[in-house]
Amino acid sequence: MRIRRTVVTKAARSIGLAAAIVIAVGGADPTPTAVAQTASLDSCPPRLPRLRLAIVSGDESYSPHPAEARFQSTHYSRLHQMPLFGVDPREEKVDPAYGVAESWEFLAGAKGMIVKLRDGLTFNNGTPITAEDVVFSLELTASKFADSQISGTLKGIGVSAKVIDKKTVQIDFSKGSPTFDQELSPLVFPLYVTSKAYHSNGDMSQEAFDRFRANPLAAGPYQVVSRQAQQFITLEAARKDPLLGCPVYDRIEIRNVPETGTRMSQFRTGQQDIISGSRDLVSQAKSVGATIANRPDANMIGLYIFQTDREDNVFRNEDVRKAAAYAIDHKLLAETIWGGVGLRPWGCTWPPSTEISSRNPRYLKACQTPYAYDPEKAKSHLAAAGFAQGRGPTIKLEYSMSYPEEAAMAEAMQPMLNAVGFKAVVERVDISERNRRRHNGNHINTLLFFGPGGRLTALAGAYSVWGPDQGWGPKHDKDVVSALQRASSAGSLNEYTEAMADLGEVIHGRAYGPGFFSAGSLFFIRKEIPDWGLERSQGRGLLNLAALVTRR
Secondary structure, rough: OOOOEEEOOOOEEEEEEEEOEEEEOOOOOOOOOOOOOOOOOOOOOOOEEEEEEEEEEOOOOOOOOOOOOOOHHHHHHHHHHOEEEEEEEOOOOOOOOOOOOEEEEEEEEHHHEEEEOOOOOEEEOOOOOOHHHHHHHHHOOOOOOOOOOHHHHHHHHHHEEEEOOOOEEEEEEOOOOHHHHHOOOOOOOOOOOHHHHHHOOOOOOHHHHHHHHHHHOOOOOOEEEEEEEEEEEEEEEEEOOOOEEEEEEEEEEEEEEHHHHHHHHHOOOOOOOOOOOOOOHHHHHHHHEEEEEEEEEEEEEEOOOOOOOOOOOOHOHHHHHHHHHHOOOOHHHHOOOOOOOOOOEOOOOOOOOOOOHOHHHHHHHOOOOOOOHHHHHHHHHHHHHOOOOOOEEEEEEEEEOOOHHHHHHHHHHHHHHHOOOOOOEEEOOOOOOOOOOOOOOOOOEEEEEEEEEEEEEEEOOOOOOHHOOOOOOOOOOHHHHHHHHHHHHOOOOOHHHHHHHHHHHHHOOOOOOOEEEEEEEEEEOOOOOOOHHHHHOOOOHHHOOOOHHOOO
């Protein structure tokens, strides 16, 4: 059996190059750092009492179930669960020293991989992590009860797994997947390893998920002690972890506080240690001694136009989509709402500016330049679509307050769209209603405009947003479907980036996802808290908290 060895190098951030992956034939396996299995907290240094965070998390369910952990959940889920493929605590690169997988090798054509497991790892109840647990976790995460984005990705790749021996698992792909270890790590969409026996003895059902969520089993330095969906999650120190080491805090409290004024008031009065910041409050934060940190490329700002396969969706017409793209003065939005800080022009809402395909010139040509602000061109596209001057279609500008700037952006975009002939209505909806519209086919005549970014590889997100069976994608467009299929079946990194370049060309050129810019997230941090390298993070999570709250 031919084996291709894959060595992952340190990710490098630069203009047009988000990361570097070197694939070599032959050579030595990565050598992980040896860490002794000593679970007791008695051998750890004294801990700080607690860390309190007030953030804007919108639809965050704060679930302790590892298969329900979403991409933005990494900042807390990694603290109480153990990923199959590890990354360093600062989330700069894939690092085998921090995962269940001690090493791995890709099969020929990236049609699968052989994974060697680390000896001596346990769940927090002391039971060993086994090869059978790894296989079960892959099946669990691909099930219909798991988070839809990661399960959709696993299904799209066609993942199956089997135990070879007690230290070895073979993972097969019905298609190629040269970025699988990146995509399924905490840099993007971590695959956490769950105890098959504790979870359900192999049962895949909603009841089993509910039971585990109510009484979760941790596998990390912290454990979840309380939580409420879309409200908060609280973790407490649990053990000296064999991978991440000792917990630095006794207790970590993370709350969703969407109101900017409330977050700032709590920060000023010492009730919070880290909060989601706002550009117009930087001076106030500095006046109380706060450190201002920027999480680069955290969001992709632009138009997300969904369900264009529907005949009753006005945005099925490409001219209508382009009219909306040309109507938006995104440079004005950048200056007035973001203050021009932490932004990078980008012409695709997805795939993002951080994608590894940015090394491909065609990808950059397709996505690095936004549609220009041109009201007259917007009007001409509406006319080409059959709308008389001033009598354009009624559309919705939908937002959910998952991000601090959403409401201001909706209010600013509405008059721009109306000025070229649209009749735009601003509507705030909660995430459950958004998901209902997505899955019931009722997300028509609607513009979304704010999404997550900052991923090293974007296949999971691309499949979720544009995939033909995910409820949003343009499944009538054979070029979009073909590009996604080729990206998810690539046998090499070059084939993958070529397919993602094709996808970018169609998404931008046909205005399914005309982007404006990528935007960084600001955080206000109490001055006593040391710099833990947030601005260097290459991960998709909100914060790379593991670097702050654990110590080896």
